[in-house]
Amino acid sequence: MTDPTSRPAQRPDEDVYPRDFTLLDSLEQIAPSSRAVEAHALRTRSRSMRAVLAHRATRGQMRYEDLVRRLRTAPAALPDDLSPGGLVALARVLALQTGEPYDMESARLLFAQVPSNRLKPADRLFYARLLETLGDAAAAAEQLAQIPPSTPGRQYLELDLANPFTGGPYADAAAWDAGWEALFTRYGLEVPRVGPGDDDPLDRLVVDAPPPVTDGPLVTITVTTWHPGPKLLGALRSLAEQSWRNLEILVVDDCSGPEYEDVLVQAEALDPRIRVLRQPVNGGTYLARNAALAVANGEFVTGNDDDDWSHPRRIEHQVRAFLDDPTVTATRVLAYMVTADLEIDRIGQPVSGRHAATYMARRDTLRRCDGFVHARKGADTELMRRVEAFTGQPVRDINVPLALYRLDVASLSRGEFGPGWHHPARAAFWASAGRAHQVMVRDGLDPAEAGRSVVVPRRYEPVKVRPDRYDVAVAADWRTSDSARHPVLDEVDALRGAGLRVGLVHLPDNRYPVRRRLEMHPSVQDMINARTVDRLLLDEDDVEIGTLVVAEAGLLELPPAETSLMDVHRVLVLVDQEPTDPAHGVAAYSVRDCTRNAERIFGRTPLWVPRDELVRASLVAEAWVGLELAEHDVPMLADPERFAVPRTLPRSSTPVVGQRADDRRDWPPQADEVRRLYPVDGSLDVRLIGSPKRVRAMLGRRSVPPGWLVYVRDEVTPREYLGQLEFYVDQSGPLTRMRTTHAAALASGAVLVVPEVYRPVYGGAAVYADALEVTDVVRRLHADPAEWLAQSRRGQRFAAERFTVARFVDTLRPLLDSSVVAGTGAQPS
Numbered sequence: 001m002t003d004p005t006s007r008p009a010q011r012p013d014e015d016v017y018p019r020d021f022t023l024l025d026s027l028e029q030i031a032p033s034s035r036a037v038e039a040h041a042l043r044t045r046s047r048s049m050r051a052v053l054a055h056r057a058t059r060g061q062m063r064y065e066d067l068v069r070r071l072r073t074a075p076a077a078l079p080d081d082l083s084p085g086g087l088v089a090l091a092r093v094l095a096l097q098t099g100e101p102y103d104m105e106s107a108r109l110l111f112a113q114v115p116s117n118r119l120k121p122a123d124r125l126f127y128a129r130l131l132e133t134l135g136d137a138a139a140a141a142e143q144l145a146q147i148p149p150s151t152p153g154r155q156y157l158e159l160d161l162a163n164p165f166t167g168g169p170y171a172d173a174a175a176w177d178a179g180w181e182a183l184f185t186r187y188g189l190e191v192p193r194v195g196p197g198d199d200d201p202l203d204r205l206v207v208d209a210p211p212p213v214t215d216g217p218l219v220t221i222t223v224t225t226w227h228p229g230p231k232l233l234g235a236l237r238s239l240a241e242q243s244w245r246n247l248e249i250l251v252v253d254d255c256s257g258p259e260y261e262d263v264l265v266q267a268e269a270l271d272p273r274i275r276v277l278r279q280p281v282n283g284g285t286y287l288a289r290n291a292a293l294a295v296a297n298g299e300f301v302t303g304n305d306d307d308d309w310s311h312p313r314r315i316e317h318q319v320r321a322f323l324d325d326p327t328v329t330a331t332r333v334l335a336y337m338v339t340a341d342l343e344i345d346r347i348g349q350p351v352s353g354r355h356a357a358t359y360m361a362r363r364d365t366l367r368r369c370d371g372f373v374h375a376r377k378g379a380d381t382e383l384m385r386r387v388e389a390f391t392g393q394p395v396r397d398i399n400v401p402l403a404l405y406r407l408d409v410a411s412l413s414r415g416e417f418g419p420g421w422h423h424p425a426r427a428a429f430w431a432s433a434g435r436a437h438q439v440m441v442r443d444g445l446d447p448a449e450a451g452r453s454v455v456v457p458r459r460y461e462p463v464k465v466r467p468d469r470y471d472v473a474v475a476a477d478w479r480t481s482d483s484a485r486h487p488v489l490d491e492v493d494a495l496r497g498a499g500l501r502v503g504l505v506h507l508p509d510n511r512y513p514v515r516r517r518l519e520m521h522p523s524v525q526d527m528i529n530a531r532t533v534d535r536l537l538l539d540e541d542d543v544e545i546g547t548l549v550v551a552e553a554g555l556l557e558l559p560p561a562e563t564s565l566m567d568v569h570r571v572l573v574l575v576d577q578e579p580t581d582p583a584h585g586v587a588a589y590s591v592r593d594c595t596r597n598a599e600r601i602f603g604r605t606p607l608w609v610p611r612d613e614l615v616r617a618s619l620v621a622e623a624w625v626g627l628e629l630a631e632h633d634v635p636m637l638a639d640p641e642r643f644a645v646p647r648t649l650p651r652s653s654t655p656v657v658g659q660r661a662d663d664r665r666d667w668p669p670q671a672d673e674v675r676r677l678y679p680v681d682g683s684l685d686v687r688l689i690g691s692p693k694r695v696r697a698m699l700g701r702r703s704v705p706p707g708w709l710v711y712v713r714d715e716v717t718p719r720e721y722l723g724q725l726e727f728y729v730d731q732s733g734p735l736t737r738m739r740t741t742h743a744a745a746l747a748s749g750a751v752l753v754v755p756e757v758y759r760p761v762y763g764g765a766a767v768y769a770d771a772l773e774v775t776d777v778v779r780r781l782h783a784d785p786a787e788w789l790a791q792s793r794r795g796q797r798f799a800a801e802r803f804t805v806a807r808f809v810d811t812l813r814p815l816l817d818s819s820v821v822a823g824t825g826a827q828p829s
Contacts, residue, residue: 016600017048017064018048018557018590019063019593022580022585024060025060025586026587026588027557033515034056038092039420039513039515039516040510042096043420044508044560046510046561048559049513049558050090050093050094051064053089053090053093054067056086057082058079058083059079059081059083068106071109072106075113084115084118084119088111091106091107091127094106094110095348096347104130111127111130116146121147121148124147126347128141128147128157129157129345130347132345137170156344158179159176159180160344160345163176164176165341184311189402190311190312190313191207194206201340203231205234207312209241210243210313210316212243213246214245216244216246217299218248218299219244219246219301219315219360220292220300220301220363221247221250221304221315222288222296222304223236223305224289224303226253227260228264228306231306232307233266233267235308235310236251236267236271238304238309238312239310240270240273242314243312247315248297249273250275250277251268251274251276251277252278252288253277254279254285254287255280255281277292277295279291284376284460285376285377287462289303293366293372298363300360300362300363302318302359302360303358303359308335308405308406309404318331318398321396322362329387329388329395330384330393331360331395331397332356332358332359332384332395333401334353334354334398334400334401335355335358335404336404336405337350337351337352338406346407348419356380356384361387368390369447369448370451370452371383374456375429375462377460381430383451385433386436386451389440389450390450423459424540425460427517428455428537429455432454434519435529436454436529438522453529454529455529455535457540459537467501468544469501470536470543470545470820471495471820472495472549472816474495474502474503475506475555476505476550476551477508478524480519480520484718487740489524490639490642491637492527494637494809496533502533503533504524504534505538505548507550507560510557511557536566538560538565542567543567544566544567544569545567545568546817546819547569547570547572548568548572548602550573550598552575553574553589554577554588556589556595557588557597559601562601563601568603568604569817569819571604571606571607572606572609572815573594573607573609574611575610575615576636576737578618580735587735588735591608591627592624606628607629607630607815608627609633609634609815610634611634611636611739612633612635614758616633617760630815634808635802636802636803637803637805637808638740638743640796640804641804643718643747646749647749647789649785650782651726654682655727655778656685656725656726657686657687657725657753659689660688660738660741661688661698662689662690666732667732673731676771676772676775678774678775679775680708682707687708687709687711688709688710688711689710689711689712689713689721690711690712695710718744722745722750723749726750726751726782726788727750727751727781728752730742730755731754731755731770731771731774746799747795747803749796751767751791751792752766753766753774754766756768756770764794765794765798765799767781
């Protein structure tokens with residue numbers, strides 16, 4: 001056995017893509033529509049997911065890397081039956097996922113393979129935007145000419161091609177003026193025009209002054225700045241020219257240094273309503289905004305970024321909303337997103353959005369909430385959502401473009417947002433905040449207290465407050481599951497109970513893409529918000545970890561793109577699912593792929609740890625020189641103290657049976673097996689947990705059969721549900737992950753009925769039958785109460801020997817790295 005802590009050399013980029021066609025076939029069958037896969041690939045930035053889209057685009061004929069290679073060297077040799085929709089989906093991902101020139105050029109080549117008559121107007125518009133982004137304005141104009149004028153978004157690309165400030169070959173000042181004017185006149189607004197001067201066009205905008213409003217409440221506008229320059233002066237001029245005249249403009253300098261004093265003096269001289277506050281130490285935007293909030297005199301408080309432009313009617317529109325409707329608690333406005341040269345159409349980006357910096361609320365409400373969370377980024381959205389939760393009123397959106405948000409082109413690739421994506425730190429921050437707000441409403445907490453419970457990621461911490469050493473980090477898909485408590489938390493609790501400091505790493509299972517973002521499981525987020533454990537981010541948290549435990553092998557099949565900054569001493573992969581099922585020609589993951597991806601991300605060759613005999617045999621069958629396989633198994637954890645239910649003889653003449661029913665994979669693979677598994681004649685008392693909609697679909701019925709019960713998640717605890725059952729049945733398709741459920745069922749005393757393949761795992765603790773035999777086996781055993789009770793107790797004894805906390809810790813601990821001793825206890829707040 002080679003040293004599992006050895007650090008291999010970094011592999012080339014092509015190593016991130018799965019190669020096995022059986023696996024690719026299986027992944028494509030699992031995946032929903034191409035647009036859902038596309039959305040998931042952008043949200044996770046998983047390069048590996050390109051392989052799934054390429055498999056679909058080539059109708060299973062080519063791997064991703066071979067497709068791209070042939071596109072660039074011999075496009076004429078590509079198959080004739082490529083999928084137009086699949087090519088477009090892959091091209092969109094390549095164009096948007098990384099912003100790398102190589103990928104964007106590959107996207108262009110993919111679009112070129114789509115027959116012109118198969119391109120939908122929206123896809124052709126995307127293609128034209130891609131061409132313009134790559135600098136081929138002529139080709140972009142050619143595609144634009146083929147797009148119907150009524151196509152949404154066409155006018156923005158047309159506007160950018162005519163932009164006279166970018167020096168493009170299709171610059172047309174008159175056409176641009178007309179298009180730019182339409183952006184504002186459609187809302188009845190005065191049009192900002194570019195005045196004379198050498199500054200960027202965005203900093204030279206002038207507007208005919210609207211009639212002033214001199215009566216009304218005082219409004220405080222906070223503008224925070226660091227290393228200010230001419231952009232700050234342009235932003236302040238737009239505020240000084242507001243039609244709402246009763247203003248207090250507080251500029252807060254975040255300790256820029258004496259070399260910026262001249263700019264601050266110029267800023268204060270622009271208007272007598274401008275006052276400059278100077279922070280003694282640099283603490284970030286939101287600590288600076290809190291400083292302004294503490295001294296604000298206005299009845300209303302709002303903000304303005306130091307490089308953005310506000311239309312002169314912006315404050316007037318926002319205050320009018322409050323005065324016209326006393327129930328309004330907050331407002332914000334729409335902003336066009338533009339570059340310094342007033343380009344508006346960026347590939348994959350919206351041309352406008354509701355601008356968080358323009359958020360306006362009553363000063364007393366903001367102070368009641370104790371202002372902004374102490375974070376360097378993202379705290380404006382958090383405060384807005386907290387005020388909404390506290391007041392019970394949503395922010396009033398004024399859908400009029402009253403601001404211009406400056407896009408810094410040079411920093412887009414390094415920013416917090418991208419097409420369909422935002423930084424994992426921001427996602428972690430919002431997840432913590434969202435749960436804190438839910439708990440605030442549920443428990444009637446003070447909004448200031450709720451703000452203090454929000455966990456700020458290390459990336460956004462003004463001052464470091466969390467530890468940088470962990471004994472164990474557990475990597476799992478921590479999103480919402482079908483159980484009231486995330487099943488892997490039992491193992492986290494066991495590790496903490498053993499005196500280890502534990503962190504959590506979120507690895508989404510990208511084999512099952514979803515179109516919309518799924519939130520963290522509430523039970524997981526509650527532990528994070530309570531500082532019981534820390535959430536660790538792969539490419540942000542430079543921490544030392546003794547052992548990284550990957551809770552499920554398949555998480556490494558299509559992993560995220562990041563390479564971890566963590567100093568991981570050892571990687572364990574806990575395996576509770578066989579990689580392949582040759583009998584059915586399907587695969588769940590590739591051991592080689594997952595090993596290679598663990599090496600790429602964490603810099604360590606992983607040690608594979610089976611959870612039972614069946615998994616060990618499957619890994620041995622696929623072993624190769626260099627595969628690290630643990631010498632002993634680590635069994636599942638389903639502590640009998642949590643699940644055990646005292647059992648006597650069966651309670652009725654009708655057998656009570658149940659199973660999980662939340663997913664198509666929970667059922668037998670064949671439709672006729674599903675219909676014959678449970679008769680609907682009342683001879684079995686069927687109680688399922690999961691999705692009623694899925695149950696109806698599986699049975700081909702409009703309603704759940706009479707007498708059946710289907711519990712939804714959180715309606716009953718696992719112990720309450722299993723305690724009702726006399727038999728727990730699992731006849732799910734190949735390669736599903738049901739070991740944890742099996743263990744819990746055995747611990748509860750429900751008789752486990754599973755296929756014969758599980759006999760090496762459970763021996764005499766379970767009963768074995770295929771889908772067509774289940775009903776007869778259940779009835780026969782139920783008809784002999786003494787034998788049923790004996791079987792129930794055999795299962796409980798098996799669970800008491802194998803699935804306890806002590807057994808889990810005793811078998812896992814010898815595999816852990818012991819060089820990092822961090823200790824346990826509550827994490828610092």
